[in-house]
Amino acid sequence: MAEPVLIVDRLKAYYRTHAFGLDRDIRAVDDISLTVAPGEVYGIAGESSSGKTTLIKTIVGAIRPPLAVVGGSVRFRFGGEIRDIYALTPVQLQAIRWRHLSCILQGSMNVLNPVRRIRHSFQDFAFPHMGLKPAAFWEAVRAHLARLDLDPAVLDSYPHQLSGGMRQRTTIALATVCTPEFIVADEPTTALDVIVQRDVLTMLRDIQRRLGSSFLFVTHDMSVHATVSDRVGIVYAGRLVEEAETPTLFRGALHPYTQHLVASLPRIGDTTRRASLPGRPPSLADPPSGCRFHPRCPLAMEVCRETVPALVEAAPRHRVACFAVSGAPS
């Protein structure tokens, strides 16, 4: 197997707040390790407030207080050279961003400046990184838009003149114009309706194949993962609880939380009753002891209340953190 592009090793990132003499840690990312291979789409799934967005913030090095990295490392391999994202100076980080590492975010309206034409967004984001003369730069941008079946006339539009789907496609064009090796996408299709969502996903998958980039694809929607992701990691309360190749995960999930996520998906043509998970998502400020899923878990045992299960390989390329699968430690 090829050397991974991204290595996240025992990453811990907490929101640290000090108020009224009280220190509080919100453990949004707690001991997560994962790797992403070249050309792979790695999906991250989990419910709201499970720490998905914090995880990708720490991976791209966008860390602002109160968020703090408490332990672990994030390393990228760009052009055979390993870069530890926390060891870089801001200038070096700036040089990597967009050229090698870019982002597609959820609200396309928040990415594009609403009072300036889209051409300015391209100029601001991409021009400094391309190292081209202005004429050649616009030539490259136009060619890129044409490849994505976007009319170059969007450059002269304001964001509000475009429909939601067009805007999201424009932000995808913006994120991919420098042909980065690694692209992080945070819920890129959540705000879109079904038909537009399908178009945007097809376009993403297509561009990923063409550029050969790696993707880190975050969404709570399991059916989106089924369509785009090669491998999926399930995050629950800041921890990775299961990771496997997508077909394996949908056919033979081992962790009770993943099994519930897959079983609760409604399908057209199937009217069997879907149960919803009892209880509420845990608070990250005061997570349950032991396995964080145990208060809602149908298989919870005594050991789950006390000990945190480690993420172990249950089968080749299939890791799971559950005592019901790996057996309780003696």
Add this chain to the structure above:
Amino acid sequence: MSLILDVDHVGKTFVQGGLLSRRQVEAVRDVSFSLDAERPEILSVVGESGSGKSTLAAMVLGRLVPTRGRILFEGGDVAAIRSRAGRRAFMARVQPVLQNPFEAFNPLKRVDRYLFATAANFMAGDGRPTRAAIEERVDRALVEVGLTLAEVRGRFPHELSGGQLQRTAIARALIPDPRLLVADEPVSMVDASLRMAIVNLFGALRDRLGLSIIYITHDLATAYYISDRILIMRKGEVVERGPARAVLDNPQHPYSIALKQAVLTPDFG
């Protein structure tokens, strides 16, 4: 046969622009459907963004006046309600559930205040209600959605999870004992596991309380799962209608077929 809601050839046209550059947009065109009082059901209205789903909902709720046709609720024209008392009586019978529970509640106000205010409002008809009577009513509505007043009392919106907040929003809608709920994309902002909890709750409310629900969504899979009838809308027009399962199992209109094909299926060989 008595009808709870009768939407009769309704249309809505919006006029954009000024005197010289006037442009008309037909958001809803000649839509008709009715809900039977004896047979409570969940009616799904599906379609892409801009298909007129939300405009239709706003007209049923009496927030917009139809340009053409009329909407009869329990025999009375919704657009003809003028008096404050008439408006209040109508609102007690038809209640909305909004898309994003985090935006439906003021973050600086305790959630229970909305519940108490709603209860006090709709109980005012029988003299000044006592505190105990209000709390009893609020608690009853919360129990219907699987919560209790003890869990919600004194909480701010950020202290409740998204699912609890959406349930609270539904409980608030249940306080005046409505006959009809109009839910505009109630699950598009919540994640997958909560989505089923909310949709199951709608099914339970229909079966237990005999509520009719207009469920507006672009999620065909949950529409298939829960609803009895379905209307598929495109550019303001109903292109296909019928029993939800029959329509989605075997769609006829090209647009319905395209919609069904766009649904991502989580199936592997």
